[in-house]
Amino acid sequence: xxxxxxxxxxxxxxxxxxxxxxxxxxxxxxxxxxxxxxxxxxxxxxxxxxxxxxxxxxxxxxxxxxxxxxxxxxxxxxxxxxxxxxxxxxxxxxxxxxxxxxxxxxxxxxxxxxxxxxxxxxxxxxxxxxxxxxxxxxxxxxxxxxxxxxxxxxxxxxxxxxxxxxxxxxxxxxxxxxxxxxxxxxxxxxxxxxxxxxxxxxxxxxxxxxxxxxxxxx
Amino acid sequence: xxxxxxxxxxxxxxxxxxxxxxxxxxxxxxxxxxxxxxxxxxxxxxxxxxxxxxxxxxxxxxxxxxxxxxxxxxxxxxxxxxxxxxxxxxxxxxxxxxxxxxxxxxxxxxxxxxxxxxxxxxxxxxxxxxxxxxxxxxxxxxxxxxxxxxxxxxxxxxxxxxxxxxxxxxx
Numbered sequence: 001x002x003x004x005x006x007x008x009x010x011x012x013x014x015x016x017x018x019x020x021x022x023x024x025x026x027x028x029x030x031x032x033x034x035x036x037x038x039x040x041x042x043x044x045x046x047x048x049x050x051x052x053x054x055x056x057x058x059x060x061x062x063x064x065x066x067x068x069x070x071x072x073x074x075x076x077x078x079x080x081x082x083x084x085x086x087x088x089x090x091x092x093x094x095x096x097x098x099x100x101x102x103x104x105x106x107x108x109x110x111x112x113x114x115x116x117x118x119x120x121x122x123x124x125x126x127x128x129x130x131x132x133x134x135x136x137x138x139x140x141x142x143x144x145x146x147x148x149x150x151x152x153x154x155x156x157x158x159x160x161x162x163x164x165x166x167x168x169x170x171x172x173x174x175x176x177x178x179x180x181x182x183x184x185x186x187x188x189x190x191x192x193x194x195x196x197x198x199x200x201x202x203x204x205x206x207x208x209x210x211x212x213x214x215x216x217x218x
Numbered sequence: 219x220x221x222x223x224x225x226x227x228x229x230x231x232x233x234x235x236x237x238x239x240x241x242x243x244x245x246x247x248x249x250x251x252x253x254x255x256x257x258x259x260x261x262x263x264x265x266x267x268x269x270x271x272x273x274x275x276x277x278x279x280x281x282x283x284x285x286x287x288x289x290x291x292x293x294x295x296x297x298x299x300x301x302x303x304x305x306x307x308x309x310x311x312x313x314x315x316x317x318x319x320x321x322x323x324x325x326x327x328x329x330x331x332x333x334x335x336x337x338x339x340x341x342x343x344x345x346x347x348x349x350x351x352x353x354x355x356x357x358x359x360x361x362x363x364x365x366x367x368x369x370x371x372x373x374x375x376x377x378x379x380x381x382x383x384x385x386x387x388x389x
Contacts, residue, residue, distance in 0.1 A: 011308065011368050017346050046313035051374075052343045057321045060237035061251060068229050068255050072222065072262055 003037050006030040010037075015045050098138045098162050109205045128201040128210060130168045134190045137163035137175065151192035159188035166197055166210070174201070175209040183212050190217060222262070229258055232278055235345070239279060242340040243286050245329045253289070257282040279345075280355050283337055290333055308372050309379040316378065327377040335370035342367045 009027035018024055031037045136154035139145040145153070146167070158164045164176045164187045176187060176197065198214040233254060240250040260281050261274075268277060316324075328336055341352045353363040 007308075011371065012342075012349070012364060014342075017348070021348065043310075043312065047311055047316060048343070050313040050316035051324065054316060054319075054321050054324050055238065055242055055340070055343050058238045058241045058325075060234050060254070061247065064237065064251055064254065065229055065233050067251070068233065068258050069226050071255065072225055072259065 001026055001030050003030070003034060006034070006037055007040065010041055010044065013041070013044070014048060094138060094157060094160075094162060097142055101138060101141055102163070105207065109207065112205055125200050125202070127198070129196060129198045130166055130174060130210065131194065131196045132166045132168040133192060133194055134158075134176075134187055135165040135167055135173070136191060137165045137173075140165070140167075140173075146192065148192050154191035155188050158184050158191055164188075166195070172208070175207070176212050177209055178212045186215060187212075190215065193217065224265075225258070225262055228261065228274065232275055233258075235275070236278055236282055238344060239340060240282055240286065242325065242328055242344065243283070243333065243336060244289075245325045249289065253282050253285050256285050260285075276351070276355050279341075280357070283356060286337075287333070309375050311375045311378050319378070327374055330377060331370050331373050335366045335373070338363050338367045339370035339374065342371075 006027040009024060010031065012018070013024045013028070031041050133146060134154075135146055136150070136157040138157055139150065139153060161184055164184055166174050166176055168174065174197075176183065176199075178184075178186075196216040197210055197212055198216075199210040199212040201208060201210050203209075236257060237250055237254050240253045241247070244250050244253065257278055261278060268274065328340065331339065337356055338352050338358070341347055341355065345352075347355070349363050349367075350360055352358075352367075353360045356363065358366070
């Protein structure tokens with residue numbers, strides 16, 4: 001290798017930072033044998049350090065950090081909702097949301113009943129088998145989140161006691177309940193997965209729930 | 219408005235590095251403050267999309283650079299001459315000579331270099347990044363990054379020589 005070729009290569013060499021970069025190996029070996037090249041390399045390194053140090057003198061304005069923090073944007077409703085759901089520790093927000101959904105559903109159902117002033121047909125206790133995706137109802141109703149992308153969040157929501165449902169192939173949604181509290185824990189493992197549920201269906205005023213008796217992974 | 223400890227922590231951790239990088243690109247305190255703020259705000263709105271949180275610093279640098287390029291396009295900066303120097307054109311510059319100029323002069327010189335060449339050169343000097351990391355950060359192939367840094371460095375040295383030819387000597 002000629003000295004000029006070595007210089008071409010070593011033009012970019014930075015001591016310590018590029019020591020493991022094999023592209024400089026030959027040229028560095030050459031510099032160890034060639035005192036003139038070694039001297040040139042030393043000067044290059046000093047110059048690099050001087051420029052680096054000069055640029056490092058740049059100081060941010062003293063008030064910048066406070067300005068950035070003070071003026072930070074308030075996330076949009078959609079973003080805020082997504083962030084809340086993703087920040088697993090913020091369960092109070094999610095529980096509030098779930099409570100709001102349940103209360104809204106209850107008010108709607110009562111209103112409908114009063115308005116129609118007639119007895120609705122109640123389906124109760126009929127055995128049903130439904131195949132579909134296990135849903136975290138809070139996120140599904142509020143944000144239409146479902147599917148594998150949302151699986152981790154859904155699993156956490158269900159495990160922490162939020163309403164769980166199943167979306168059948170025909171698009172119908174059933175709320176899933178159990179005889180005991182373990183149904184959420186069992187269904188959390190199937191969040192966003194396709195399962196077959198066997199249980200007793202109850203429907204009133206357009207809302208349907210299945211009391212789960214058996215869960216089968218599809 | 220409730221605080222956001224994660225946001226505040228990130229700002230305090232990286233604002234200096236980000237500002238330094240931005241200021242080396244723009245040479246303007248106002249522009250750099252705006253760029254720095256905008257970069258953190260973009261992070262605040264998109265943080266959930268970050269696949270690998272350990273790469274947050276690179277992500278911030280990339281975002282700031284993209285925002286900087288938007289400003290450049292918006293303002294339609296006068297196109298700089300493409301750089302075509304080779305290592306043979308590298309003037310001799312001593313560390314002593316660099317030490318005699320102030321940071322502002324150095325920034326003025328950087329400002330005379332086309333932004334496509336300036337950004338990798340600034341990262342080359344300021345951050346302990348490998349050439350591959352610089353390439354990833356600027357979305358430029360490795361070979362292109364190296365050639366851009368080499369050309370920009372030669373150009374910078376030429377500009378330094380012009381300031382005070384008496385301080386430089388022939389190779």
